[in-house]
Amino acid sequence: MASITIEAITKTFGAVPVLHDIDLSIGDGEFVVLVGPSGCGKSTLLRMIAGLEDITAGEIRIDDRRINEVAPKDRDIAMVFQSYALYPHMTVADNMSYSLKLRKTAREKIAEAVGAAAGKLGLDPLLARRPKALSGGQRQRVAMGRAIVRHPKAFLFDEPLSNLDARLREQMRAEIKRLHKSIGATSVYVTHDQIEAMTLADRIVAMHGGIIQQVGNPLDLYDRPANLFVAGFIGSPAMNFVEGHCRAGVIETTDGSKVAIPEGIHLTEGQAVTIGIRPEHVRIVAGSEAGSYTARVDLVEPTGFGTIVHVRLLGQDLKIYTLERGVAVVGQPLHIALDSTRLHLFDRETTNRIG
Amino acid sequence: MTRKRLVLTVLHRLAVLAYVAFALFPLFWLLKVSVTPTSLLYTEGIRLWPSRASLEHYEFVLTHSSFPTFFLNSTIVSASTAVIVTIVSSLAGYAMSRFVFRGKYWIVALLLLTQMFPLVMLIAPMFKMLSPLGLTNSLTGLVIVYVAFNVPFATFLMQSFFDGIPKDLEDAAMIDGATRFTAFRQIILPLTLPGIAATLGFVFTAAWSELLFALMLISGEKATTFPVGLLSFVSKFSVDFGQMMAAGVLALIPACLFFLLIQRYLVQGLTAGAVKG
Amino acid sequence: MTSFSAAAPPNGDRRTPMQRLAARLEPWLYSAPVLILIVAIMLVPLALGVSYAFRDIKLLNPFSGGFVGLKHFRELASDSAFRGALINTLWWTFSSVILQFLFGLILALLLNQPFKGRALAQALCFLPWAVPSFLSGLDWAWMFNPVVGPIPHWLYALGIMSEPSNILSDPKTAMWGPIVANVWWGIPFFAITMLAALQAIPKDLYEAAEIDGAGPIERFRSITVPFLAPTMAISILLRTVWIANFADLIIVMTNGGPADRTQIVASYIFTQAFRRLDFGYASAIALVLLVLLLAYSMLIVVLRQTMLSRH
Numbered sequence: 020m021a022s023i024t025i026e027a028i029t030k031t032f033g034a035v036p037v038l039h040d041i042d043l044s045i046g047d048g049e050f051v052v053l054v055g056p057s058g059c060g061k062s063t064l065l066r067m068i069a070g071l072e073d074i075t076a077g078e079i080r081i082d083d084r085r086i087n088e089v090a091p092k093d094r095d096i097a098m099v100f101q102s103y104a105l106y107p108h109m110t111v112a113d114n115m116s117y118s119l120k121l122r123k124t125a126r127e128k129i130a131e132a133v134g135a136a137a138g139k140l141g142l143d144p145l146l147a148r149r150p151k152a153l154s155g156g157q158r159q160r161v162a163m164g165r166a167i168v169r170h171p172k173a174f175l176f177d178e179p180l181s182n183l184d185a186r187l188r189e190q191m192r193a194e195i196k197r198l199h200k201s202i203g204a205t206s207v208y209v210t211h212d213q214i215e216a217m218t219l220a221d222r223i224v225a226m227h228g229g230i231i232q233q234v235g236n237p238l239d240l241y242d243r244p245a246n247l248f249v250a251g252f253i254g255s256p257a258m259n260f261v262e263g264h265c266r267a268g269v270i271e272t273t274d275g276s277k278v279a280i281p282e283g284i285h286l287t288e289g290q291a292v293t294i295g296i297r298p299e300h301v302r303i304v305a306g307s308e309a310g311s312y313t314a315r316v317d318l319v320e321p322t323g324f325g326t327i328v329h330v331r332l333l334g335q336d337l338k339i340y341t342l343e344r345g346v347a348v349v350g351q352p353l354h355i356a357l358d359s360t361r362l363h364l365f366d367r368e369t370t371n372r373i374g
Numbered sequence: 375m376t377r378k379r380l381v382l383t384v385l386h387r388l389a390v391l392a393y394v395a396f397a398l399f400p401l402f403w404l405l406k407v408s409v410t411p412t413s414l415l416y417t418e419g420i421r422l423w424p425s426r427a428s429l430e431h432y433e434f435v436l437t438h439s440s441f442p443t444f445f446l447n448s449t450i451v452s453a454s455t456a457v458i459v460t461i462v463s464s465l466a467g468y469a470m471s472r473f474v475f476r477g478k479y480w481i482v483a484l485l486l487l488t489q490m491f492p493l494v495m496l497i498a499p500m501f502k503m504l505s506p507l508g509l510t511n512s513l514t515g516l517v518i519v520y521v522a523f524n525v526p527f528a529t530f531l532m533q534s535f536f537d538g539i540p541k542d543l544e545d546a547a548m549i550d551g552a553t554r555f556t557a558f559r560q561i562i563l564p565l566t567l568p569g570i571a572a573t574l575g576f577v578f579t580a581a582w583s584e585l586l587f588a589l590m591l592i593s594g595e596k597a598t599t600f601p602v603g604l605l606s607f608v609s610k611f612s613v614d615f616g617q618m619m620a621a622g623v624l625a626l627i628p629a630c631l632f633f634l635l636i637q638r639y640l641v642q643g644l645t646a647g648a649v650k651g
Numbered sequence: 652m653t654s655f656s657a658a659a660p661p662n663g664d665r666r667t668p669m670q671r672l673a674a675r676l677e678p679w680l681y682s683a684p685v686l687i688l689i690v691a692i693m694l695v696p697l698a699l700g701v702s703y704a705f706r707d708i709k710l711l712n713p714f715s716g717g718f719v720g721l722k723h724f725r726e727l728a729s730d731s732a733f734r735g736a737l738i739n740t741l742w743w744t745f746s747s748v749i750l751q752f753l754f755g756l757i758l759a760l761l762l763n764q765p766f767k768g769r770a771l772a773q774a775l776c777f778l779p780w781a782v783p784s785f786l787s788g789l790d791w792a793w794m795f796n797p798v799v800g801p802i803p804h805w806l807y808a809l810g811i812m813s814e815p816s817n818i819l820s821d822p823k824t825a826m827w828g829p830i831v832a833n834v835w836w837g838i839p840f841f842a843i844t845m846l847a848a849l850q851a852i853p854k855d856l857y858e859a860a861e862i863d864g865a866g867p868i869e870r871f872r873s874i875t876v877p878f879l880a881p882t883m884a885i886s887i888l889l890r891t892v893w894i895a896n897f898a899d900l901i902i903v904m905t906n907g908g909p910a911d912r913t914q915i916v917a918s919y920i921f922t923q924a925f926r927r928l929d930f931g932y933a934s935a936i937a938l939v940l941l942v943l944l945l946a947y948s949m950l951i952v953v954l955r956q957t958m959l960s961r962h
Contacts, residue, residue, distance in 0.1 A: 066545075069545075069549055070548075070549075071545050071548070071549075085665075087665060088665055088666045088670070090548070090553070091545075091548040091549050092548055092549070092550070092551040092552060092553065094549075096549065097549065097550075098545070098546065098549045100542045100545070100546060101542075102540055102542045104540065104542035104543050104545065104546035106543060106546075106547075106561055107565060108564045108565055117547070117550050118550035118551050121550060121551035121552055121556070122551055165546075165550075169550075386761060386764060386766070387766070389757075389761055390761050390762070390766075390772050390776075393758055393761065393772075393776050394772055394775045394776055396835070397775055397776050397777075397778055397779050397835070397838075398775060398778070400779075400787075400790045400791060400794055400835065401778070401779075401782070401790070403790070403793070403794060403800070403801065404790050404793070407793070407799055415798075415799065416798070420800075420801040420804045420805075462684035462685050462688065463685060465681045465682070465684060465685070466681060466682045466684070466685035466686075468681055469677075469678040469679075469681035469682045470682070473677065473678035473681075475675075475678040475679075477679070478678070481682060481686065484686075484689060485689070488689055488693050490892060490944065490948065491697065491941055491944070492895075492896040492917055492920070492937060492940050492941060492944065493896065494896065494898060494917050494920045494921050494924075494937060495697065495700050495920070495934070495937035495938075495940070495941060496693065496696045496697060496700060497920070497921065497924045497925070497933070498700060498703060498708070498924045498930035498933050498934055498937075499695075499696035499697075499699035499700040499703060499930075499934070500692075500696050501710075501924075501930075502699065502708075502930065503695070503696055503699065518692060519692060521688060521692075522688045522689060522691075522692030522693050523693075525685050525688050525689060526685075526689065529685055554677070579781060579783070582783055583783030583784050583785060583786075585784070585785040585899050585902070585903070586898065586899065586902065586921055586925075589902075589925060590921075590924065590925050601783065601785040601786075604785070604786075604789065605785065605789075605903065608789065615793065615798070615799045618789070618793075619793065619799075622786055622789060622790065625783060625786050626782060626783075626786060629781045629782060629783055629786075630778070630781060632781070633777075633778065633780075633781030637774060637777075640777060640780075640839075640843045
């Protein structure tokens with residue numbers, strides 16, 4: 020087990036820059052999730068840790084040993100690929116033991132390690148099969164088994180659940196988390212799915228445009244997103260954004276409505292801001308009350324457990340997530356209150372969080 | 375509507391049948407004449423099958439002619455060419471498929487160029503080059519020439535097979551502890567085996583069919599390949615049709631065997647070769 | 652060490668120059684055998700061949716080898732056999748390509764329909780492609796031979812011929828012999844490539860067109876043809892060059908005769924080199940052929956560019 024330190028990493032493909040000056044240190048045993056939309060550089064960063072991509076500038080260390088020049092095979096890391104990358108011409112057992120064979124491990128030891136890993140993942144009945152004869156979920160499990168057999172210094176996951184259907188994905192997500200708790204290995208996990216990031220991570224690294232946007236534990240990112248990108252990326256349904264300007268101590272939105280400035284926040288007169296409101300933090304109130312708004316219901320999307328209600332408000336298509344059923348009817352007015360302690364304010368110019 | 379459909383279907387089947395007949399008839403005729411006894415050849419003319427079939431021509435060709443030697447020579451030349459070409463072109467095809475490097479563009483251009491210019495152009499200089507080295511009139515010389523001729527096309531073919539194997543597999547192997555070359559040998563090559571077999575087949579067939587360079591470079595019977603042997607037999611004994619055609623059928627056998635082997639890969643082979651037959 | 656890293660790129664890469672060189676060279680190591688073979692056995696003789704065109708090289712004359720400048724080309728200009736070969740080459744190339752293409756396309760369309768036994772029919776139809784070219788030539792020469800072949804008798808029975816004779820020995824018809832053999836042998840090439848292109852057309856396009864009310868002819872015109880066009884163009888172009896260079900069938904079937912009526916440039920080169928052992932003259936003809944083929948390819952490239960820029 021090991022710590023990973025990433026220092027001032029830059030990567031360009033030809034003339035195209037994909038990563039700018041990335042700094043990150045990953046503690047021993049920590050589960051870090053790199054999350055961001057496709058093309059944000061998260062996979063490239065992971066592949067640089069693995070040694071599959073050259074490092075243009077900067078340094079990566081595993082346990083204080085510089086590994087920029089170390090071949091992938093000598094880095095002692097394991098990786099789970101999105102495609103699983105199981106060797107099609109080998110049985111499950113051979114797939115899992117390949118790395119140990121390359122390291123000339125004694126045969127009994129290989130059998131023991133494969134047996135243990137197979138036991139952990141419930142692969143015992145499949146050991147003699149070829150990958151072709153396995154279901155998607157089973158292949159995924161073998162890919163994990165291949166990684167844990169080796170007891171590597173670190174695990175790298177490159178979107179390992181993307182090719183599974185929703186139900187299996189949920190199940191494997193829980194399994195990965197359980198596995199991490201039992202093995203406690205340092206893990207770096209790449210995904211574009213913010214729910215996976217939230218549920219799995221000790222720490223989330225949100226990336227966009229080759230730059231780290233925010234690093235923190237999942238709830239930090241949810242509660243205090245550092246900028247507009249993180250605010251919009253974390254949380255589902257996504258956060259509502261309302262644009263406005265500071266005018267005479269209140270925020271005036273584009274349609275002329277007024278929103279009170281939350282306490283403890285100072286804005287300069289005329290400052291352009293974006294207000295962020297999570298759909299689950301918009302309250303539906305019974306009748307008109309102080310500071311409440313009235314809006315017409317545009318669309319109702321029941322999700323089963325809750326309901327997403329779209330209304331026209333503050334010049335926006337505003338989404339509301341409510342657990343109460345039947346409160347919203349299309350075409351009817353709805354009374355809405357915004358909780359000022361749950362509002363997020365962002366400077367529109369820098370896109371950074373205010374306060 | 376159904377009546378029209380029926381007519382169309384019948385027309386379609388007839389057309390397919392006509393094509394099959396056109397494709398097979400010359401080969402059938404070859405076989406037919408080869409089993410027709412000489413005594414019946416002129417009297418029975420264009421009958422579809424002789425009233426009495428015999429293997430006398432085959433017997434003669436196999437025991438009283440040099441064709442067994444020619445057959446052996448051709449087999450040696452074609453098999454060695456196929457093996458050597460497949461080895462070197464799988465290395466190059468791998469590089470073309472997996473590496474991004476400056477100069478790749480030029481290699482592709484060079485390979486394409488060799489497919490465009492008339493090979494007959496090389497006949498004279500090739501003879502002048504190989505003769506002081508003692509490589510004319512030798513099977514080794516032929517193998518060297520055939521290897522060079524087939525390598526560009528085989529490289530493109532192998533590249534297309536490597537392109538079909540996910541890059542993730544090598545990445546996984548390298549993380550598992552393999553060097554790139556180990557990953558190539560233990561993971562990629564075994565998965566390319568069908569492609570390698572197809573390449574062997576394509577190159578073997580091409581080498582087996584080559585005539586002009588063999589005519590130019592070989593003069594003694596000892597190193598004569600099958601095409602050259604058959605052609606000189608034809609010009610020397612132009613009345614022994616039965617024997618010539620029996621020899622022709624023999625030449626057809628390996629080609630047909632390899633055709634079965636490469637059938638599935640014809641498309642890949644033709645598009646990789648693009649210009650190669 | 653400091654002076655070392657100063658020369659090296661920024662701190663991303665601290666491998667020694669040796670290591671970096673090794674990484675740079677890796678793809679070249681894999682490609683080296685192929686490159687060496689091609690340069691030594693194709694490019695060097697090619698260059699030699701070009702030089703021979705300007706030298707007097709006759710295999711049987713030990714005193715030959717001198718530089719003769721453009722002598723061969725002057726001879727060539729007044730060589731009526733060469734002029735005939737040029738015309739024959741056009742004739743041979745274009746009729747072979749057009750017939751191969753037409754029949755190949757029809758065969759591909761026929762095989763693109765699902766029917767019982769399609770796999771077998773396909774294998775049988777493609778079989779001629781596996782027949783060695785020299786054997787195709789011999790086989791067809793025999794087919795045209797009135798002694799053992801059926802074709803003259805059929806033609807006679809149909810009233811096309813006044814008596815069963817060999818078309819290969821009649822200067823007027825001889826060229827059709829190698830062309831027929833070439834078409835028989837080359838149809839599979841076009842059929843295979845066209846069939847692959849046909850099968851790559853998404854099926855739902857046809858369904859969508861059918862729902863939109865397009866009949867079979869309209870569907871063929873508006874979906875099949877545009878999808879096939881690039882494959883058609885490229886395979887016709889490449890095949891043209893290849894067939895222009897393809898002398899085997901002619902050497903085997905007619906050896907250029909009778910009266911040079913089937914002599915194409917490629918077979919003329921071979922005859923000069925192989926029968927007359929006049930390497931200098933053969934190389935001069937080869938050089939002319941190379942230039943002509945290059946010009947043809949350039950023409951096609953230019954045409955393609957103008958077509959593309961018009962779109």
